[in-house]
């Protein structure tokens with residue numbers, strides 16, 4: 001089992017290469033040697049990237065107005081000597097369409113992100129994640145691993161999850177695309193709640209977290225990327241959106257208090273939830289193989305996030321998502337085991353980049 005996957009391998013290398021540049025707004029051109037280092041470190045053949053110098057920030061970090069995503073920063077730099085102009089150039093909102101950026105957003109603050117391009121010169125179009133956050137899923141992970149419940153808390157966690165499956169099966173039947181999308185709205189909550197509570201604990205106690213805050217937040221982000229992917233193939237109906245709001249309201253608070261009372265129980269429960277997710281995605285694959293669900297081309301966001309080949313299909317996406325769930329299963333059962341041994345999470349180095 002690989003403890004460090006693509007994403008984790010890329011990140012340090014990239015940060016080493018770009019770190020100093022990132023702190024000097026404007027000059028973000030990655031030199032060829034660093035680019036080569038990145039490519040060899042990541043093993044990326046299909047996707048490459050380089051920072052490009054953006055005229056809007058190059059040497060004009062304090063320009064009065066820049067337009068995000070467009071080269072329109074031709075105004076004179078604003079200084080304190082011209083406060084009226086400063087006032088007039090305050091952000092005026094505009095289209096916050098993120099990846100589309102048709103209109104751009106006026107910005108006084110000089111925080112324009114640097115443009116990133118792929119190897120083929122096309123623009124990196126995702127604002128929600130960057131190339132160094134992408135990875136190749138470890139499909140060799142054992143999908144059959146299961147934590148046998150032995151203690152009362154284990155059984156409670158196990159049967160809580162099992163009992164949640166019954167209404168889920170009833171509601172979704174065999175609509176696995178829709179089911180996956182809806183379950184991901186729940187799956188992305190525990191990592192965020194756990195990470196937030198550990199964050200607060202670190203502040204309260206003046207102590208390190210052992211990397212667990214980052215590991216849990218990474219899990220939440222990874223789950224949210226699952227949702228962003230399945231949104232592309234299954235559009236939620238109004239009553240499903242309403243259901244998500246209701247479920248989130250209940251589940252967030254229940255998990256929050258559950259984690260406060262017993263993190264050992266909370267992590268165990270998530271471990272079992274992930275085991276169920278693996279089962280759901282296995283059923284999803286069966287339906288795809290039977291032809292009951294059309295094996296449509298993979299969404300573009302999935303191809304870039306998991307570094308899939310350009311001709312990847314929905315089946316490939318389900319495979320990598322299922323592998324992610326197996327990693328979440330291991331992390332959460334491991335976290336629960338640490339608590340069972342009377343230790344704290346910070347005593348075991350967190351599996352950062354393992355998702």
Ligand SMILES: [Fe+2]
Pocket residue numbers: 184187222223226277321325
């Ligand atoms: Fe997920």
Ligand SMILES: [Fe+2]
Pocket residue numbers: 187223274277324325328329
């Ligand atoms: Fe998961």
